[in-house]
Amino acid sequence: MIHPHIADALKIPDLVRLTDGLVLIRFESMKIYSALAAVRRLLEQGTIHPGQTLIDSSSGIYAYALALACHRYDMRCHIVASTTVDTTTRAQLEILGATVEQVRPSKNLKLDQELRVRRVREILAEHPGCHWMRQYHDDIHYLGYHEVADRITTAFPRSALTVVGGVGSGASTGGLVERLRATDPSVRLVGVQPFGSVTFGSQDHQDPEAIIAGIGSSIVFDNVRHHLYDALHWLDFTHAMSGTIALLRDHAVFAGLPTGAGYLAATHEARRHPDRLHLVIGADTGHRYAERVFARHAEALDPTALKPVEVSGPEELTMPWSTMTWRRAACQAAWKERAA
Numbered sequence: 001m002i003h004p005h006i007a008d009a010l011k012i013p014d015l016v017r018l019t020d021g022l023v024l025i026r027f028e029s030m031k032i033y034s035a036l037a038a039v040r041r042l043l044e045q046g047t048i049h050p051g052q053t054l055i056d057s058s059s060g061i062y063a064y065a066l067a068l069a070c071h072r073y074d075m076r077c078h079i080v081a082s083t084t085v086d087t088t089t090r091a092q093l094e095i096l097g098a099t100v101e102q103v104r105p106s107k108n109l110k111l112d113q114e115l116r117v118r119r120v121r122e123i124l125a126e127h128p129g130c131h132w133m134r135q136y137h138d139d140i141h142y143l144g145y146h147e148v149a150d151r152i153t154t155a156f157p158r159s160a161l162t163v164v165g166g167v168g169s170g171a172s173t174g175g176l177v178e179r180l181r182a183t184d185p186s187v188r189l190v191g192v193q194p195f196g197s198v199t200f201g202s203q204d205h206q207d208p209e210a211i212i213a214g215i216g217s218s219i220v221f222d223n224v225r226h227h228l229y230d231a232l233h234w235l236d237f238t239h240a241m242s243g244t245i246a247l248l249r250d251h252a253v254f255a256g257l258p259t260g261a262g263y264l265a266a267t268h269e270a271r272r273h274p275d276r277l278h279l280v281i282g283a284d285t286g287h288r289y290a291e292r293v294f295a296r297h298a299e300a301l302d303p304t305a306l307k308p309v310e311v312s313g314p315e316e317l318t319m320p321w322s323t324m325t326w327r328r329a330a331c332q333a334a335w336k337e338r339a340a
Helices: 004-009 031-045 062-070 085-095 111-127 144-155 171-181 237-251 258-274 294-299 331-340
Strands: 014-019 023-027 053-058 076-081 099-102 161-167 189-195 232-233 277-282 321-327
Touching: 004 144, 014 062, 023 258, 031 099, 031 171, 053 062, 053 111, 053 321, 062 085, 062 111, 076 085, 076 111, 085 099, 085 331, 144 171, 161 258, 171 189, 171 277, 189 258, 189 321, 232 237, 232 258, 237 294, 258 277
Parallel strands: 023 277, 053 076, 076 099, 161 189, 161 277, 189 232
Antiparallel strands: 014 023, 232 321
16 A cells, blocks of 8 residues: 555554464554544534644644644644653754744643643633644544444454553544444553652652643543443553563564553453453553663663552542452542542
8 A cells, every 4th residue: 555644654553462362563653643633523513724833732743743744634732741752852843844842841741731731722722723623522523433443353353352551541542443443342551650640649649750732631631431331450650661671672672651551461461361452552662761761771671570569449549559359330420539
């Protein structure tokens, strides 16, 4: 196949067998699926038009995905970027035609996200012709993952399947599993979170080295559908790093920190449920984690010696690694208000 644009090629994932019960679905950059489908649908609906400026807040891979989608569909792109966006990513965004501004440096991840959203609102007030993509809240971002789910169904038509991945904005795991369960309600979903994320109630547990981007949140995301999740794992930075290093060392897979955290959680889940196939979401490559994670490989722990503490609720969470059965429960309004 000759692709009409590089984005159409980059979005397609590879399936990599790690063990008998563990398969990695590896993306160059997973959110390309989400951004392409969202922009295409908005154009089809007439909600946006060619040449219009699309704007959003991002910590990295959505910014890249949106810049590619805008390049693909002749749109303008403006990114309000987290301080965690590295110089390589920023350079790519600018060369692709996006305008980029980063909020002031902050070690407080909640403040970082709040500053980005505040700045987006200021820009919209000044330039009402811009369209806010709202990757954290608009469920149009679920659409692109339906195509991924159909690929998975084709690849594993008779497998008892468990999907394991970072929760993040909720669209990737949610979009995949909603589509998969349309034909097989038994598909399990295991979400992975960092300590400090409000999404499933760990905001009172602070990990000084946590990198929330791509896996958790310090503000409430409407795109997270709590009732889709069967189980959850919370990991600190050191455990996530150890999983990431082990994935490269043992399987030669150079992937990001959320993938490494998912790999560690999936390894545990596969031991508990050897009758199921565990599909680990590898959302992006490891390039933006080169200094924070891979350069520190000597500090990585032996993953075979690590195991989580089983808890029955978020109030029992304990670092560095906890897990609980979620049982597809809805998020209670009182808890959501507390997180906000």
